[in-house]
Amino acid sequence: DMKVTQMPRYLIKRMGENVLLECGQDMSHETMYWYRQDPGLGLQLIYISYDVDSNSEGDIPKGYRVSRKKREHFSLILDSAKTNQTSVYFCASTLGSAETLYFGSGTRLTVL
Amino acid sequence: GDSVTQTEGPVTVSESESLIINCTYSATSIAYPNLFWYVRYPGEGLQLLLKVITAGQKGSSRGFEATYNKETTSFHLQKASVQESDSAVYYCALGDRNMGYKLTFGTGTSLLVDP
Numbered sequence: 001d002m003k004v005t006q007m008p009r010y011l012i013k014r015m016g017e018n019v020l021l022e023c024g025q026d027m028s029h030e031t032m033y034w035y036r037q038d039p040g041l042g043l044q045l046i047y048i049s050y051d052v053d054s055n056s057e058g059d060i061p062k063g064y065r066v067s068r069k070k071r072e073h074f075s076l077i078l079d080s081a082k083t084n085q086t087s088v089y090f091c092a093s094t095l096g097s098a099e100t101l102y103f104g105s106g107t108r109l110t111v112l
Numbered sequence: 113g114d115s116v117t118q119t120e121g122p123v124t125v126s127e128s129e130s131l132i133i134n135c136t137y138s139a140t141s142i143a144y145p146n147l148f149w150y151v152r153y154p155g156e157g158l159q160l161l162l163k164v165i166t167a168g169q170k171g172s173s174r175g176f177e178a179t180y181n182k183e184t185t186s187f188h189l190q191k192a193s194v195q196e197s198d199s200a201v202y203y204c205a206l207g208d209r210n211m212g213y214k215l216t217f218g219t220g221t222s223l224l225v226d227p
Contacts, residue, residue, distance in 0.1 A: 004157060031213055042116065042217035043158075043203070050213070058214075090157065094213075101150075101215065103157030 002027050006091050006104035014112050019078035021107050023091030031094045032074040033101065034058075034066065036087040043090060049074050081111045114139050116218035118204045124224045125194050133189040133221045135178075135204035146207040147180050147187040148215065153200045161189075161202070196227045 004025045013019050023032065030051050035043040035058075045058030049068045063085060067075045074093075078085055088108050092101040118135045125131050139145040149161040149171075162171035167182035178189045187204060204218040 006157075035217075037220075040219060042219045043215075045214060048213055092158075100160045100163070101158070103150075103152075103159065105155065105157045 002102060004091055004093055004102050004104040006089075006107050008107060009105065010108050010110075012110045012112065013081050015083055016080050017111075019081045019085075019109065019111075021076040021078075021089055021091075021109070023074045023076070023104055024072055025074075025093040025102065026072065027093060027095070027102065028071060029093035029095050029102070030071070032068065033090075033092040033094075034064070034074070034076045035090045035092065036060070037090065037106075038087050046076065046089075081109075083111050085109065086111045114141055114206055114216045116204050116206050116216055118202075118218035119221045121201075121220070121222035122224055123221055124226060126226045127196055128193045131189075131191045131194045131198075131223070133202055133204075133223070135187045135189065135218060137185050137187065137204070137206045139185070139206060142206070142208040144208070147178070148205040148207065149176070149178055149187075149189050150203040150205060150217075151200045152203070152220070158203060194223075194225045196225045199223055199225045 007022045032049045034046040037043045047066045049055045065077045091104040115138045119133045146165045148163045150158040151161045152158045162173040164171040164180040170179040201220045203220045206216045
C-alpha cells in the first residue's frame with residue numbers, strides 16, 4: 001500500500017521549544033519534500049531531499065532544518081519555534097521526478 | 113518567478129451542476145512546464161487528480177478535465193456534473209519537465225457541493 005505517514009497530526013508548542021515533525025513512506029521513493037501551507041498562500045517548499053543525506057533548501061528554509069538518515073524517513077526540525085511557524089506542514093515523496101507527488105495528511109502545528 | 117493563480121474559494125455548487133475552477137500560470141524560468149491538478153479530501157493528504165505535460169493536450173480523471181493552453185497560460189479544471197463527494201480543496205500546480213523535482217502550487221480552491 002503506497003502511503004506517506006506524518007506524525008503527529010496535531011501539535012501545540014510554546015515559543016522557543018524545539019519541534020520535530022516526522023514523515024515516513026513505504027514506497028522506497030528517492031525524493032522527499034516538506035511544504036507548509038498558510039491561509040491564502042499556496043504550498044511553500046521548505047526543503048527537498050534527493051536521497052539519504054542529500055538535502056537542498058527550498059523557497060523558505062529559514063528557521064528549519066531537516067534530517068534524512070534512511071530513505072523512508074524524513075524529519076523536519078524547528079529549533080526554538082516561533083509563532084510565525086504556526087502552519088500546516090505537509091510531507092511528500094516521489095520516485096524520481098515531481099510528476100506525481102504522494103502526500104501525507106499533514107501536521108497542524110500551533111506555536112503559542 | 114514562477115507562479116500559479118487560481119479561483120479564490122470557497123466555491124459552492126449544487127449537485128449535478130457544472131463546475132469550472134480557473135487556473136493561470138506564469139512560468140518565467142521554466143521552458144517546458146508540466147501542469148497538474150491535485151485534490152485534498154477532508155482529513156487526507158493531497159493526491160494527484162490529473163496532469164498534462166504537453167501544450168494543447170487535455171487530461172481527464174474522475175469526470176474532471178483540464179486543457180493545457182499555452183497561448184493563454186491557463187489550465188482550468190472543469191466538470192460537467194458535480195457530486196457531493198467532489199467536495200474538497202483543489203490545487204493547481206506547475207512543474208518543470210527538465211528539473212522535475214519542484215512544484216509550484218496555487219493557493220487551493222475549496223469546493224463545497226450542496227446535495
